[in-house]
Amino acid sequence: MTDYTNLPSVERPWMKFFSDATKQVAIPEETLYEYLLSCNSDYPNDIAILYRHIRISYGKLFVKIDQCAQGLYALGVRRDDIVTVAMPSVPEFIYVLFALNRLGAVSNIIHPLAGAEEICTYVNKVKSKVLVMFTGTYAIMRESLDKTSVKKALVVSPAQSLPSLSRLLYDWISQRQRVKESAVVVTWDSFVKMGKGMSLPEPTRATDDYAVISYTGGTTGEPKGVICTNRSIHAEIVQSISERSHMRQECMMTVLPPFINYSLINSHIEPLFCGFKTLLIPHYIPTKFIDYVNRYKVNHIQSIPAYWEIVLQLPHIEKQDFSRLGFVVSGGEKIDVSVEQQLNKLMKEGGASVTLIKGMGMTELMSSATSTYPWCNREGSVGIPNIMNNCRVVDVQTGEELSYNEEGELCFSGPTVMVGYYNNPEATADIIKTDADGTRWLHTGDVGYMTEDGIIFITGRLKRLLMQKDENGMVSKIFPERIEGVIAQMDEVEECCVVGKADAARITLPVAYIVASKEGIEQAVRSWCQERLPAYMVPAEVHVLDSLPRTDRGKVDYRALETLNSADTI
Secondary structure, X not given: OOOOOOOHHHHOHHHHHOOHHHHOOOOOOOOHHHHHHHHHOOOOOOEEEEEOOEEEEHHHHHHHHHHHHHHHHHOOOOOOOEEEEEOOOOHHHHHHHHHHHHHOOEEEEOOOOOOHHHHHHHHHHHOOOEEEEEHHHHHHHOOOHHHOOOOEEEEEOOOOOOOXXXXXXXXXXXXXXXXXXXXXXXXXXXXXXXXXXXXXXXXOOOOOOEEEEEEEOOOOOXXXXXXXXXXXXXXXXXXXHOOOOOOOOOEEEEXXXXXXXXXXXXXXXXXXXXXXXEEEOOOOOHHHHHHHHHHOOOOEEEEOHHHHHHHHOOOOHHHOOOOOOOOEEEOOOOOOHHHHHHHHHHHHHOOOOOOOEEOOEOHHHOOEOEEOXXXXXXXXXXXXXXXXXXXXXXXXXXXOEOOOOOOEEEEEEOOOOOOOEOOOHHHHHHHEEEOOOOOEEEEEEEEEEEOOOOOEEEEEEOOXXXXXXXXXXXXXXXXXXXXXXXXXXXXXXXXXXXXEEEOOOOOEEEEEEEEEOOOOOHHHHHHHHHHHOOHHHOOOEEEEOOOOOEOOOOOEOHHHHHHHHOOOOO
8 A cells, every 4th residue: 555644635634623523514415495495494484584674584585485486487497597697695686596496497696797798708608598687787788688698687676675665766766777678678576477376396406416607717817607516515515614603593794795606605505504694785885894793783704804904994893892703704815914813803802702714715616625713723824624625735847745834736625626617628627637546636726835733824826816896896806817818919018917906995906017019008908908808807007117027937026016016005
């Protein structure tokens, strides 16, 4: 037998930190819809959703899901159909997600404000015949639906679940989003009427079938559809809640929109499986954090470093009572150690008995691949691999597994590894490698190392990911390579590098540095990008340099530009 001494993926030293009960946890052999029913059918009066000033019970949630499934069936949705969903965090999103799963269809979840050209691409790539969108997306797509494969478009107002007077007021304020029904476009009220009395088939979806397609830029910056199965989503949730204390009817606040897997799985689906009250906020405002937490008696929060930094700056935050908090998570990107320290100090002084939970992950791993626990949390680390995951650190050049404390690319295997990118086997093969034992290893593009205890530290990235909040409050991932590719198409641009820069609210914006053959080209570059990219990817600033800084290997030194760029906020 081969001696694998000092190989972390074989010795798995992190397993000593898990309880015996966690080691026995199993993945539910059900669909998302079936498991939601299993977890909550005995508690019809418990509150499932908090939305503004309304309360939706689990009993009512199941009624709404069935109504939605009937309407979708009336629109022609059948097993294995891929339905594109472009919505913020509103109750109707939850209804649609589980109704599609109930029918055995697949939810193709996209950024609802991505721009007409990009939305058309998302829809046509999967050949969706049905598009479910909120009124904001409708305003964008009104003149572009005929450029898609869509036969029926269901439009939902964010005020749909509110009382009639509130809905009328919202519609009056949002006149530009007013919906005109047609042979293609259907409003929610008409949709419900269409499905009334419709007989539904029995659920026939299997645990390993596709449930969701969600989008990531991957390592190249080109949008790719990540295939998420019922099983892989269940596996993410089971691992996420292991070793975390919680009780039914505690409250979790959704901070991020549902087109991001971290939010979709951990803040929209997970709390419902736990029997929580799920606080849906369609337009999260970070400066209202105290109001949200106090008004809705929030227990659990999963957010991002940029938002946690804002919390630390809020007036009178030091007087906030945090004794109610359960698990408090920072994900999406690495959090600065000083921010982590300040948050833990703030929560402790506010009466919390918990510390910040961190981790690393990616859409291709459903969400988190690692997590910290109080008994194995080291500042600056991203914790240990989740209970069902395995981890390797490999040499970037050779692909050989490294030992403890040796820096290389982090790779993961386990039940949360995606099936692949939708209809893109080449890109799938670039990121998932199968070893001699038949194990599929996903290469994250993150560089780091593992200690002898199995604790992981990230030291850099092979990919350069930016997190940005656009003017509508949506948090988006920005891949600089994609912006660079667009700018490079300009004849006057010789070289380009895009890096991130923080604005006054500490949300990263893209900034382009270029070498150009023409003077005064800055505005032309922005105009070029505005025509070819979603608004949130358009560079906030463009700077012309005589040359771009280089590393000793001759590559563009984007870290030097990041240092130059961080001197002032925008």
